[in-house]
Amino acid sequence: MTCTRAPVTVSHYYPLVTNSVLTTRLCSDIVLHVHPPSPFGFAGGSTGVNPPALGVGMSTDDELAADISGPTVPRMILGNQLHRFREAASISPDRAGYEIRASRSKISRMENGRVGFKERDVADLLDLYGVTDEETRAGLMMLARQANAPGWWSKYGGDIMTDWFEEYLGLEAAASVIRAFELQFVHGLLQTEAYARAVTLLGNTSAPAEEIDRRVGLRLKRQDLLASSRPPQVWVVIDEGALRRPVGGRAVMRAQLNRLIEVAGLRHVTIQVVPFSRGGHAAAGGSFTVLRFGEDDVPDVVYIEQLTSALYLDKREDVDHYLEVMNHLSTEALTPVQTAQFLAGIIKET
Amino acid sequence: MTEEHSPTYSDPEQRIAGTAIDTTVPHSARIWNYWLGGKDNYEIDRVAGDQFSGIYPGIVDIARADRAFLGRVIRFLAGEAGVRQFLDVGTGLPTADNTHQVAQRVAPESRIVYVDNDPLVLAHARALLTSSEQGSTSYVDADMRDAGKVLREAAEWLDLTQPVALTFMGVLGHVVDHDEARSIVAGLLEGLPSGSYLSINDSVNTSEALEEALRVYEASGAVPYRTRTPEQFAGYFEGLELVEPGVVNVDDWRPDPDAPRGPQIPQLGAVGRKP
Numbered sequence: 001m002t003c004t005r006a007p008v009t010v011s012h013y014y015p016l017v018t019n020s021v022l023t024t025r026l027c028s029d030i031v032l033h034v035h036p037p038s039p040f041g042f043a044g045g046s047t048g049v050n051p052p053a054l055g056v057g058m059s060t061d062d063e064l065a066a067d068i069s070g071p072t073v074p075r076m077i078l079g080n081q082l083h084r085f086r087e088a089a090s091i092s093p094d095r096a097g098y099e100i101r102a103s104r105s106k107i108s109r110m111e112n113g114r115v116g117f118k119e120r121d122v123a124d125l126l127d128l129y130g131v132t133d134e135e136t137r138a139g140l141m142m143l144a145r146q147a148n149a150p151g152w153w154s155k156y157g158g159d160i161m162t163d164w165f166e167e168y169l170g171l172e173a174a175a176s177v178i179r180a181f182e183l184q185f186v187h188g189l190l191q192t193e194a195y196a197r198a199v200t201l202l203g204n205t206s207a208p209a210e211e212i213d214r215r216v217g218l219r220l221k222r223q224d225l226l227a228s229s230r231p232p233q234v235w236v237v238i239d240e241g242a243l244r245r246p247v248g249g250r251a252v253m254r255a256q257l258n259r260l261i262e263v264a265g266l267r268h269v270t271i272q273v274v275p276f277s278r279g280g281h282a283a284a285g286g287s288f289t290v291l292r293f294g295e296d297d298v299p300d301v302v303y304i305e306q307l308t309s310a311l312y313l314d315k316r317e318d319v320d321h322y323l324e325v326m327n328h329l330s331t332e333a334l335t336p337v338q339t340a341q342f343l344a345g346i347i348k349e350t
Numbered sequence: 351m352t353e354e355h356s357p358t359y360s361d362p363e364q365r366i367a368g369t370a371i372d373t374t375v376p377h378s379a380r381i382w383n384y385w386l387g388g389k390d391n392y393e394i395d396r397v398a399g400d401q402f403s404g405i406y407p408g409i410v411d412i413a414r415a416d417r418a419f420l421g422r423v424i425r426f427l428a429g430e431a432g433v434r435q436f437l438d439v440g441t442g443l444p445t446a447d448n449t450h451q452v453a454q455r456v457a458p459e460s461r462i463v464y465v466d467n468d469p470l471v472l473a474h475a476r477a478l479l480t481s482s483e484q485g486s487t488s489y490v491d492a493d494m495r496d497a498g499k500v501l502r503e504a505a506e507w508l509d510l511t512q513p514v515a516l517t518f519m520g521v522l523g524h525v526v527d528h529d530e531a532r533s534i535v536a537g538l539l540e541g542l543p544s545g546s547y548l549s550i551n552d553s554v555n556t557s558e559a560l561e562e563a564l565r566v567y568e569a570s571g572a573v574p575y576r577t578r579t580p581e582q583f584a585g586y587f588e589g590l591e592l593v594e595p596g597v598v599n600v601d602d603w604r605p606d607p608d609a610p611r612g613p614q615i616p617q618l619g620a621v622g623r624k625p
Contacts, residue, residue, distance in 0.1 A: 270476065270478075
């Protein structure tokens with residue numbers, strides 16, 4: 001079989017990003033295979049209620065990676081395909097939006113893989129774009145179903161899981177590179193349980209113990225990403241202030257600092273400290289995260305968390321600005337080797 | 351940094367990474383990243399990159415052909431030539447198939463030292479060019495003109511009594527003076543034992559459009575890049591045994607049989623062995 005038209009050719013931009021879910025050429029002979037997330041995450045494997053495989057040739061590793069990554073990867077792949085088909089048919093986003101009773105920005109969000117897809121919308125769009133090949137359509141409809149599968153995080157309950165944070169979890173799990181600047185706290189992916197509990201208590205003073213447990217559980221579950229078979233590259237720049245503030249007390253903080261040294265030893269994790277001695281630095285605004293995805297066409301997303309919501313920026317000029325600040329921070333900060341020495345020094349004093 | 355909590359860095363290499371990212375002029379590594387379809391570039395680089403390709407559209411072919419040449423050369427060196435140590439001068443921003451990835455795919459135990467003096471490139475390399483478990487990747491923050499420093503620091507990771515593959519992929523043009531470029535190559539080769547390899551690719555002055563694009567580029571305040579004559583290029587390999595097919599257009603250096611041929615580009619490449 002050959003690709004009929006508009007194949008997604010994905011080349012990995014960053015090294016060591018080998019999520020084969022994304023490398024797959026998607027065309028009429030789809031060799032893509034994405035499970036809905038297993039409730040047991042990567043550790044439990046993909047036994048249980050998986051749908052029929054959409055194609056062949058994925059190893060167990062791939063299946064586990066798909067479990068961890070949730071619905072965002074199929075969303076991005078499907079969105080990318082729809083974008084290409086729309087461009088190939090020379091149809092404007094407005095026209096496409098009209099066809100499915102939605103706005104131009106909805107089309108843009110769909111094409112960027114940021115939302116789930118109604119199967120009817122996908123079918124209507126494919127009609128509009130003149131995609132008639134049955135096999136292609138069947139593959140894309142299968143993707144649409146997978147793109148709507150709940151992520152592993154959905155079981156944590158609406159009281160602690162807001163839409164805006166759920167979106168972040170999907171993006172984080174799908175990212176090939178996660179770059180974060182942390183001003184106040186240690187990044188969630190790098191926290192110990194005790195530290196995570198202390199931070200959670202700070203933000204939810206009146207919450208019942210059961211809710212705190214679930215919030216902490218969710219945060220720790222996110223960290224499965226680091227132990228997955230195809231982890232993203234995690235590159236965190238931390239302000240010295242976040243290391244000096246004894247969140248949870250000195251013992252908790254000391255254990256957290258030791259965790260940082262330990263996790264920095266992972267090949268896919270890089271930690272750099274911006275010491276006080278660097279004076280004022282480039283990120284006057286505060287903490288932020290830049291997520292990069294393996295697909296060439298999917299733009300970086302800047303994530304800025306606020307108290308009751310979050311900002312997601314993916315316009316090129318916004319991303320440029322934050323990337324520039326992140327790059328400044330990375331070059332201002334201590335190198336990874338210096339950071340390890342620096343952390344050891346702080347531990348002695350904590 | 352206060353004395354109480356800071357380690358002191360007596361070794362000059364332990365100093366804090368530089369902060370000299372100038373975002374007011376286009377940046378060579380970021381423009382190459384743009385031409386290669388990467389995402390690590392800013393508006394100023396895209397404008398400069400588009401201006402360049404407006405005058406000389408072949409630059410995008412050069413960018414791709416260079417990467418493909420690097421891949422074939424490193425595969426040859428790690429494979430047929432059996433080299434396990436690589437000294438890659440002029441790292442650039444990470445892209446697909448960087449030197450260590452290609453080498454370690456053939457021989458996972460390969461050890462790679464990347465040399466660059468651009469703080470942005472170094473920060474990315476340290477974070478993202480991570481080695482296989484069996485091999486190593488490390489980074490030397492040095493100007494390639496300082497052969498003594500490059501060799502001294504590379505020696506922490508490489509056994510310089512064993513063959514090393516020394517590569518300059520599209521970087522020697524940054525040295526404006528050709529004699530100086532030659533002495534850089536010779537100086538580094540001198541520190542490597544018999545059986546070591548040299549590989550270079552670079553632009554030659556056979557395209558007036560490329561020369562014009564480079565003039566405009568230089569006028570924008572960017573770090574200049576100079577082409578050489580084909581004879582000057584071949585001169586880098588004087589005293590070495592050229593590996594077949596010798597000094598050729600990069601696309602003609604042991605091409606993959608099924609690879610599509612790009613348009614003709616003024617870009618030479620070669621591999622030589624130190625006797």
